Amino acid sequence: MLANTFNANASAAAIDYTQYPDAHGRFGDYGGLYVAETLMEPLAELREAYLRLRQDADFIAELDRDLKHYVGRPSPIYHAERLSQKVGGAQILFKREDLNHTGAHKINNTVGQALVAKRMGKRRIIAETGAGQHGVASATVATRLGLDCVVYMGAVDIERQKINVYRMKLLGAEVVPVTSGSQTLKDALNEAMRDWVTNVADTFYIIGTVAGPHPYPMMVRDFNAIVGREARAQMLDQYGRLPDAITACVGGGSNAIGIFHAFLNDREVKLIGAEAAGDGIETGRHAASLAAGRPGVLHGNRTYVICDDNGQITETHSISAGLDYPGVGPEHAWLKDTGRASYAGITDEEALAAFHELARSEGILAALESSHAVAQGIKLARDMDKDKLILVNLSGRGDKDVHTIAAREGIAL
Amino acid sequence: MNRIDRRFAELKSAGRTGLIPFITAGDPSPDSVVPLMHALVDAGADLIELGVPFSDPMADGPVIQHASERALAKGVGLAQILAWVGEFRSKDANTPIVLMGYLNPIEIHGYAKFAAEAVAAGVDGVLLVDCPLEESETIRPLADAGLHRIFLAAPTTVDARLAALTAQASGFLYYVSFAGVTGANRLDLTPVHARVAAIKRLAPELPIAVGFGVRDAQSAVAIAEFADAVVIGSALVEHLVNSAPAAAVTDSARGFLAPIRQALDTRSTRHAA
Numbered sequence: 001m002l003a004n005t006f007n008a009n010a011s012a013a014a015i016d017y018t019q020y021p022d023a024h025g026r027f028g029d030y031g032g033l034y035v036a037e038t039l040m041e042p043l044a045e046l047r048e049a050y051l052r053l054r055q056d057a058d059f060i061a062e063l064d065r066d067l068k069h070y071v072g073r074p075s076p077i078y079h080a081e082r083l084s085q086k087v088g089g090a091q092i093l094f095k096r097e098d099l100n101h102t103g104a105h106k107i108n109n110t111v112g113q114a115l116v117a118k119r120m121g122k123r124r125i126i127a128e129t130g131a132g133q134h135g136v137a138s139a140t141v142a143t144r145l146g147l148d149c150v151v152y153m154g155a156v157d158i159e160r161q162k163i164n165v166y167r168m169k170l171l172g173a174e175v176v177p178v179t180s181g182s183q184t185l186k187d188a189l190n191e192a193m194r195d196w197v198t199n200v201a202d203t204f205y206i207i208g209t210v211a212g213p214h215p216y217p218m219m220v221r222d223f224n225a226i227v228g229r230e231a232r233a234q235m236l237d238q239y240g241r242l243p244d245a246i247t248a249c250v251g252g253g254s255n256a257i258g259i260f261h262a263f264l265n266d267r268e269v270k271l272i273g274a275e276a277a278g279d280g281i282e283t284g285r286h287a288a289s290l291a292a293g294r295p296g297v298l299h300g301n302r303t304y305v306i307c308d309d310n311g312q313i314t315e316t317h318s319i320s321a322g323l324d325y326p327g328v329g330p331e332h333a334w335l336k337d338t339g340r341a342s343y344a345g346i347t348d349e350e351a352l353a354a355f356h357e358l359a360r361s362e363g364i365l366a367a368l369e370s371s372h373a374v375a376q377g378i379k380l381a382r383d384m385d386k387d388k389l390i391l392v393n394l395s396g397r398g399d400k401d402v403h404t405i406a407a408r409e410g411i412a413l
Numbered sequence: 414m415n416r417i418d419r420r421f422a423e424l425k426s427a428g429r430t431g432l433i434p435f436i437t438a439g440d441p442s443p444d445s446v447v448p449l450m451h452a453l454v455d456a457g458a459d460l461i462e463l464g465v466p467f468s469d470p471m472a473d474g475p476v477i478q479h480a481s482e483r484a485l486a487k488g489v490g491l492a493q494i495l496a497w498v499g500e501f502r503s504k505d506a507n508t509p510i511v512l513m514g515y516l517n518p519i520e521i522h523g524y525a526k527f528a529a530e531a532v533a534a535g536v537d538g539v540l541l542v543d544c545p546l547e548e549s550e551t552i553r554p555l556a557d558a559g560l561h562r563i564f565l566a567a568p569t570t571v572d573a574r575l576a577a578l579t580a581q582a583s584g585f586l587y588y589v590s591f592a593g594v595t596g597a598n599r600l601d602l603t604p605v606h607a608r609v610a611a612i613k614r615l616a617p618e619l620p621i622a623v624g625f626g627v628r629d630a631q632s633a634v635a636i637a638e639f640a641d642a643v644v645i646g647s648a649l650v651e652h653l654v655n656s657a658p659a660a661a662v663t664d665s666a667r668g669f670l671a672p673i674r675q676a677l678d679t680r681s682t683r684h685a686a
Binding site for chain 2: 305312
């Protein structure tokens with residue numbers, strides 16, 4: 001009785017963040033299973049398979065081997081001394097997920113889900129992609145396991161991420177352009193869901209972010225949580241302490257939850273997500289679901305969404321295709337409400353400035369998505385003392401964005 | 414008594430198969446919705462499913478996706494749809510209306526507010542595609558207000574869930590004839606028949622409507638052999654959008670539905686004889 005009363009009144013300080021989601025896939029009011037009846041049983045099968053496999057020693061050993069020898073983990077933590085000096089505040093450190101095979105954190109998740117698919121006996125992989133990083137990471141693991149792969153991608157995104165489209169084709173995947181709705185990531189996700197509902201018997205859907213119906217937000221988080229586990233150990237090893245703050249970009253939020261998760265119970269570490277503010281939140285042309293959206297239901301879960309007063313999901317804008325999404329993972333929605341993490345908007349201009357600053361001071365071309373986290377890190381560092389440490393998740397490399405940046409600057413390549 | 418229950422009781426005592434057309438509210442044009450609903454009733458509809466357009470219709474095929482996009486482009490929203498239902502209700506007190514769609518428009522409108530307004534307008538039930546039984550607590554205010562929550566069952570629904578679904582069902586159970594999106598052409602009646610029979614054994618009194626892939630009189634009659642009602646959506650929506658002048662839409666709806674009604678009635682008369 002006493003325990004119940006205590007739980008009912010639990011403040012953010014009392015929450016054990018490692019114990020979520022609950023059995024129903026809930027993070028507080030968020031998450032859940034908002035899908036058509038046809039998918040309920042396939043999702044139950046996936047949940048059971050995953051819960052069994054994550055305790056399975058063989059599975060864990062195979063995943064660890066792949067992460068080490070194929071992905072190239074662990075990724076280093078790098079002290080950006082020159083950048084820190086220029087900014088003149090706290091020390092900026094990067095978790096170098098851009099150095100992973102295929103160039104982003106996305107591979108952590110696809111390697112894991114592909115192994116689940118293989119053990120479930122599925123022979124066909126489908127995926128949705130925005131920037132193309134998750135599509136590439138899915139095509140990569142599918143071809144390595146000899147599985148067919150179909151990637152759904154909004155027609156608008158195909159246009160702005162041509163290099164990744166071609167990479168997927170080189171890896172043997174079929175890239176299907178999605179021309180419904182706003183022709184971006186959200187519509188690609190709708191189309192992948194439609195494929196899954198139609199081909200559910202032999203198909204495994206690798207969702208690329210911590211959204212979708214349960215168990216996806218949990219499973220995708222678990223596979224990305226290695227980023228934070230490594231980072232926490234590396235911080236203690238290299239600096240003898242945890243960082244004062246961590247920043248990561250948030251579209252769906254997979255790299256952010258990946259690096260945040262191991263630190264959730266370390267209340268002294270500030271966690272800040274950088275959402276895409278596009279042209280500025282006040283212009284309405286942005287993709288900042290947490291900063292400017294409201295609770296709703298989209299893509300199988302309850303979370304913050306960007307929609308109008310009729311409940312219609314509205315078009316979002318960001319220079320980075322990977323952040324151009326009107327929802328966000330339900331765990332982030334919950335972390336926002338509990339106050340454990342905070343979320344701020346970074347505009348296209350701020351992200352671009354950070355991209356250039358990082359390129360010139362450290363010789364690193366960051367993905368436009370990750371450049372939002374870099375911008376947030378720089379902002380934060382300015383107001384903090386030199387002995388403070390800010391860890392920025394450099395979630396992906398920027399090669400794929402070179403054309404976008406050149407076009408923005410009026411340069412034809 | 415809810416109009417849906419009354420209608421299925423009437424159908425049962427008359428030995429007739431229910432005919433349930435689906436249209437997307439606001440398509441092919443906002444002006445045509447109410448006349449279209451009356452025309453469908455004239456042509457033999459027993460219940461009308463009115464689709465509430467949503468920007469991200471995950472369970473729908475291209476026909477209904479495009480109908481939703483057209484309706485949304487014309488600014489159709491929940492308040493207007495409820496007003497149309499009210500207008501329809503002023504001339505038709507008996508034909509049940511089920512709103513079919515996705516959660517977010519209702520979530521944003523507010524569940525209790527929507528429930529009160531829907532009942533006042535004359536809505537009888539809701540079928541929310543992305544609100545399975547497990548999440549149905551979300552829409553409890555709708556049931557509390559007297560709206561039937563129509564649940565779906567699918568080929569992938571396992572027996573244990575089927576028992577839970579039939580125990581919680583109200584109005585009727587909507588059986589999805591194949592794993593796929595609306596409007597696809599994958600109908601194979603043998604497994605559908607077996608499954609509907611299994612549901613009938615679990616819940617003999619619960620009416621079962623079968624939808625997805627029903628395109629014409631022939632497929633409707635085949636389903637009438639074992640189901641209490643047939644739902645026709647994409648084929649009708651596609652037919653209507655091709656009937657260009659707005660004035661022709663009601664004639665087009667009658668022309669589409671009446672032969673199906675006639676075929677169903679011929680079949681039930683033959684059965685009675």
